[in-house]
Amino acid sequence: MTFKNLDTSSAFKQLQALPASDLKLVLSPDRIKACHAYAGGGLTYHYGAMPVAQEHMKVLQQLSDELSLTGKYQALVDGKVMNTGENRLVLHHLTRGQVGKSVTADGEDKGAFYQAQLEKIKRFSDQVRSGAILGSTGKKFSTVVQIGIGGSDLGPRALYLALKGWCTSSEIELLDAQFISNVDPDDAQAVLQNLDLESTLFILVSKSGTTLETLTNRDLVFQAIAESGIRGIDPAKHMVAVTSKTSPLAASSSVLDSFFIDDYIGGRYSSTSAVGAVVLSLAFGFETFKAFLNGAHEADMLALNPKVEENAALLDALLGVYLRNVLQYPTTAILPYSQALSRFPAHLQQLDMESNGKHVNRDGQNLSYPTGPVIFGEPGTNGQHSFYQLLHQGTDIVPLQFIGFSESQYQKDVVVEGSTSQEKLNANLVAQIVAFALGKSDGNANKQFAGNRPSSLLCARQLDPKALGALLAHYENKVMFQGFVWNLNSFDQEGVQLGKVLAAKVLDGCKGDEVLKAFSELL
Numbered sequence: 001m002t003f004k005n006l007d008t009s010s011a012f013k014q015l016q017a018l019p020a021s022d023l024k025l026v027l028s029p030d031r032i033k034a035c036h037a038y039a040g041g042g043l044t045y046h047y048g049a050m051p052v053a054q055e056h057m058k059v060l061q062q063l064s065d066e067l068s069l070t071g072k073y074q075a076l077v078d079g080k081v082m083n084t085g086e087n088r089l090v091l092h093h094l095t096r097g098q099v100g101k102s103v104t105a106d107g108e109d110k111g112a113f114y115q116a117q118l119e120k121i122k123r124f125s126d127q128v129r130s131g132a133i134l135g136s137t138g139k140k141f142s143t144v145v146q147i148g149i150g151g152s153d154l155g156p157r158a159l160y161l162a163l164k165g166w167c168t169s170s171e172i173e174l175l176d177a178q179f180i181s182n183v184d185p186d187d188a189q190a191v192l193q194n195l196d197l198e199s200t201l202f203i204l205v206s207k208s209g210t211t212l213e214t215l216t217n218r219d220l221v222f223q224a225i226a227e228s229g230i231r232g233i234d235p236a237k238h239m240v241a242v243t244s245k246t247s248p249l250a251a252s253s254s255v256l257d258s259f260f261i262d263d264y265i266g267g268r269y270s271s272t273s274a275v276g277a278v279v280l281s282l283a284f285g286f287e288t289f290k291a292f293l294n295g296a297h298e299a300d301m302l303a304l305n306p307k308v309e310e311n312a313a314l315l316d317a318l319l320g321v322y323l324r325n326v327l328q329y330p331t332t333a334i335l336p337y338s339q340a341l342s343r344f345p346a347h348l349q350q351l352d353m354e355s356n357g358k359h360v361n362r363d364g365q366n367l368s369y370p371t372g373p374v375i376f377g378e379p380g381t382n383g384q385h386s387f388y389q390l391l392h393q394g395t396d397i398v399p400l401q402f403i404g405f406s407e408s409q410y411q412k413d414v415v416v417e418g419s420t421s422q423e424k425l426n427a428n429l430v431a432q433i434v435a436f437a438l439g440k441s442d443g444n445a446n447k448q449f450a451g452n453r454p455s456s457l458l459c460a461r462q463l464d465p466k467a468l469g470a471l472l473a474h475y476e477n478k479v480m481f482q483g484f485v486w487n488l489n490s491f492d493q494e495g496v497q498l499g500k501v502l503a504a505k506v507l508d509g510c511k512g513d514e515v516l517k518a519f520s521e522l523l
């Protein structure tokens, strides 16, 4: 398999020569109906409002073939070392099903290892939810609190919020889930002050077992339990750990139980491993979590298809490359028209920017072309009343990714002025796509909308566990394919180390560093 930089690709040179399609001329009902690809879990990717024509699609297929994008995905799931920076396999797909060959590493079958952890999580969550496992003072657990940061927080938190409404309306018994991530002591305090500690189970999540924020928050929790004055409460019976077998946390005796991941699951790709499985199975029950995994696995299987027009994640990735590297747009907005996805853009920020925010290729050589875009987003319609002004009339063009659903989760609605709230929500979504694409001419320049602002849409009937699993996997696979196109390693994160090292130096008295000292005296 050959790895080469994007600027050495002949298909990429052809792509650069193709002018963008003028959306104001090409957007039509036929085009909207024709331009879509199934993404799994009932989710469909629509790209009619992207500035590309049949010639672009032909060249994107050539680019995909020339760079062996699906071949690289196949190699990844077959167990080739794709995290070159850390010399590790990349196995998060295996946490939701077998996509490639069986993979053996560290003397064990990795599929069997993830499956065994999942079965252990099923047994544990069933026992907690049924009351077979109780808190140390005999109370049933009603709240779970995840303590973790980055990938040990953002994905599970976003997914919990995404499915809470669906589970409630499906009459699934819920355990309340809360999250503590920031080392700001006010984050932990805001959660701790409202808890009934006797009926709370804490989930300490750190793959490395060394993340200072997480260990500090664990100690704040232990301190709160010690200071609670509750007779007979045993902190060790109120905490479980999710970590890797090689981490310092693995041997801890101060937890009720431990669940394991390994070095082949990157933090930001860990939502489908024990990192997400424990909290989501406890909160919603294992069956809901399993349905979510099935949605993700379906998307993973679809992503193997070498035909670009039939592979939603690959197509989304390649269209993103066209926007980033040919049209030179530096930003992408993620706009879910679903309140349940309120934290999903925050998860995608880590997924995309920690993966592809790189300036060297997988061999450590400087790249001469732009890589991962800046990602930001908010749920519509709230965003419309905030930053959409710049999106419509600002000097930069920001490509947009809309996410929408025909039906709400709670299915409780009201008709006001002839339409339900869900109809109003989706009317806004549709209106925005068209407003961005077609614009509006006006004699008054202040009221002029230039149009030609590209967008895509991921939509399904309802945000249920399968659709959510497919949505998550769609983005993971998109980011992976873009990393292949840019010839970088999407699976390490050296860029977050320097700040950690300097913070430790500050805590250690700055060690003679005058610049650090001057700044530290400000606070």
Ligand SMILES: O=P(O)(O)OC[C@H]1O[C@](O)(CO)[C@@H](O)[C@@H]1O
Binding pocket: 149, 150, 151, 152, 205, 206, 207, 208, 209, 210, 211, 214, 266, 267, 268, 354, 493, 496
């Ligand atoms: O699970 P851990 O080892 O505590 O790491 C937390 C997070 O820290 C990071 O390494 C970056 O700071 C993320 O990639 C990761 O998700």
